[in-house]
Each structure stands twice: as structure tokens, then as C-alpha cells.
Amino acid sequence: MAFTPLDKVGDRFDVIVVGSGLGGLTCANRLARAGHHVLLLEHHTRLGGLATWFTRNGHIFDVSLHGFPYGMVKTCRKYWTKEIRDAIVQLKNIVFDNPQFSLTTTFSREDFVRILRQEFGVDRAVVERFFTTVAGMNFYDDRTMTTRELFEEFFPGRSDVHRLLMEPITYANGSTLDDPAITYGIVFSNFMNRGVYTFEGGTDRLIGMMADELRKNGVTICTSARVDRIVVEKGRTRGVAVGERVIAAPAVVSNAGITNTIDKLAGRDAFSDDFLAGFDRVQVNNSSCQVYLGIRKGESFDDVGDLLFTSTSPEFSSEEMRDMETGSRTFSVYYPRTRPDHPDYTVVASMNANYEDWAGLDEEAYGRAKEAMVARCLDDLERYIPGIRGRIDTIESATPRTFHRYTLHTRGTSFGTKFEGLDISRSIFREVGGLFHVGSVGIIMSGWLGAINYGVIVANDVDAFLRT
């Protein structure tokens, strides 16, 4: 992709978007379509943030394309293009395998109701009441109830049911049983609507189509351009300092993490003590580890499902899932149908992880820990695809350090912040005129659908500001 070099970028824009995650991309596109003059700056060589991919030995590996809710269909049609919407296809075989249960599901409400009744023996009325309750949850509801309390109310003592309902969500957004029940209800209901979907052609095709659309709408895109700071004077945003230049704009949208936005880009001096007190209570979410496996050309394996939630842990535990030696991982399995123009078999194992566990290791210990992680993933995958070891020609792995290096996120977080981060993100423009934040915050504004929709919400705030 050829973008505009920094020295060819103009001196003044209506709005500068710093960072090109799905939230930043969508915000930029929405504002350009509304008629504003938009500059998009990205520190990395490619767009997408965590919606990214890389190539090794002819394989293309997707980093975060594991399955999103059906809501993406409407969202992509409205805020992107019909072509993008038309590439969304369902992942029909979602597999759970752990010491408590093994089953295959479409991950839809209808199928979950059936499973909870038939396989778990839960009373139909209770199941229906649970689904109605979580579907009715919204942002303004009671925030004091935790997901643990919600589960205990409906399924007391049923750790197997809790696991079925919670494990996928913990992988999706890092949340735990101690997070607010409304964050669970909103995210779970999104998935339960119609099941799990993916993007045919992979992340590279999606981001390529988004870049085309941004250029068509007049957005100036500049990669390998790391913003040093957001310029704030007398409580108002003036632009950004990037490289040797200052580029002016009355509005700046930071798609950096909220912590980097306040601590590093705008600087704490720009904010009131009250605001900073709230900000300092924001908890950054956990990070991830991944192992990427490419299958030798000419080799194949049978369809074992699209997304496998596997664990050897006796019960669900978000602490166990973040442990360096966790026995809990998802396998996202990519078949030739994933990229019809580039048919291939790849598998990506994903685990939750604590940044601190990995950050302090010296190089030798770090290398050993990565090797051990790869070995554990292969052992587990052998159970689902026997003989897989002999068919692999490429192995790569990532840890919280890797996520930190590519995204610059505080502690390599792959899911933004806990719930309290949302209020800070939403109110930042009331502190500093013209400064906005879009990105994974508050658990609910996370994942592909959450990030894109949040980009639209923030674009509305920016548009209102620019037209005042």
C-alpha cells in the first residue's frame, strides 16, 4: 500500500486521527464522509492496529480475526462499504472441549438454549429468563452487580454452565467474573444474536478495502509516522508534533490507548486534578500470547471446527487462563476457504497473559518460555488434529512483549481497559477542547464490532465540535 510521505502532508487539517486501529479508521472515514478534511497518522508501516496480519514462508497469519458478532454486517454496510459487508461469512462450528464438557455449537441463542436444556439439564424457563435478562442489559443499568453474581442468581453452583457462558467472553475481551454484569450482558448478547462471523479474504483484504475507501473519501494517510505529542495550548487542542513537524488541526482524535493518550501524548499537565484522579483508577486489561502454525503446501487436515475453546483446567478460572503455563487456549483454524485467492491451512493458538509475567524475563529465560509455550500448544493441538506436528513447516509465537512492541499499548494490553476507562475516554473532550479518544475501553467498546461502533460514536462528537 502506498501512502503519503510525511514531508508531503499538508500543514493544516480539520481533524487528525492518531492511530489506525479499527476505531481510528472508522472515525476517520466517518468524518471524511461528513465533509471534513482528515489526516490519519500511524506509527507502524501498516494500518489496522491489532486488526493485523503477518506473512512467514508464504503463509498469511491473522492476529485477531477469530470471530465477531453478526452486528458487523449492518455496521460494515452503514459505515464502510457493501463490498466489505458482502465478505462477511459465518463460522458454523464452534467447539468446546474441557474436563467438564465437550460439544459443538453455532454459538447462537437458539443453539445455546438447546444445549443448556439438553446437555446441562437446565430448566427451560430459567434459560429463557437468563437470555431475556442479559439481552435487556444496557450501558445505563446498574453497574454494581458482577457477572459472578449474575451467574449465581440464575445457575447457582453450576461451574460447568458458568464456564460455557464465560470462557469465550474472557478470550474475546479479557473480562473476568468480577467485572460488571452489564459488560458481560452486552457482549454476550451481541454474539448470541446470530452466531460468530469472519471476514472472507482475511484481515489483509479487509484493511486493504478500508484503505481504498478512506482514500476515495479524501483522507490523507501517512504510515511510519509516530506522533510525539498532541499540542495543547490554553486548554485547547492545536494539532500534533510528528517527526520534525507540527501539523495544525482544531480537533485531534487519539486512537492510541487511553493511558498513552493522557500520560504521553497530551501529557498530564493538560488535565485537571479531578480528571486525573479518575484516570488513575483506570485498570488496563490483560495481554495475550499467540502461537502461529503454518501447514506445509500440499498437506491438509479434516475440518475439526473453526474456533476451538480448549482447556485442561478442571474449572473455569480467568487467573488460570492468564498463567504462563495455562492449559486453556483457543485454536482458530483457517482452511483454504478463509482466503480463496490464497488457499492455505494455518492454526493460531491464543491465550490470555499477564504482561508482568513476561516483561521481566532475561533473553534466555524468555526464549525458553516461548519454546515451552509452543510445545504445550502442539501437544494440545495433536488431540484435535493427530499428526499435525509432522505437517507444520512454520512456527511463530507472540507474547505480551510482542503486543507491546507493535501496538505501543501500556503493558501490551490486547483488550484496552476495564469498565471505568470508558467514562474517561468519553469525557476527555470536556477537559481539553478538541481532544477526543477512540479505542478499546470499558470492555464493551472492545473487539472488532465494539471498536468500529465506538469510532462512529466518537466521530459524532467530533463532528458536533467542528460544526459549532
Place this chain on the structure above:
Amino acid sequence: MTRDEIKDMILEIIEDIDEEAEFDQLDPDEPLRDQLDLDSMDFLDIVMELRKRYKLQIPEEEYPQLATLTSCVNYLEPRLKDV
């Protein structure tokens, strides 16, 4: 704009948002949300489109006034009288 013009304009914006929207059975005094499968993101789209077309700023606390077709017209009529 007249009340009829405002009504037509609102329906046109909704049609852009949801191409499958059916207006034949629409009760103007019942929430649009229940009848047309509109969600909170769709209402945001309506607000942004009104701002783009008529420079109309609708504060978040007044979004509920856009709940039904009749309430939309009532809310917008004085604000669009010179358009």
C-alpha cells in the same frame, strides 16, 4: 419546512440507514425503534445527518425526543422553520 416535508425527510434518512425499512404499517405515534428494528447506533446516524444537512445540534439529553415519527416532527418543526 412544513410538517409533511419534515416527515418525508426523516423517512428518507431512515431509508438510507436501513434499506429494508418498510413504512407502510408505520404508526407515527409508536416508537420507531420497535417498528423498524432501529438501534441506538441508527439514532446516532440520524442525529449526525441532521447536523450535516441543517447544521442542527441535538444534545444527547434530547435524543429521546426523536423516539416516534410524530415526536420527531414536533421537535424539529420549530428548529427547521426557516429551512
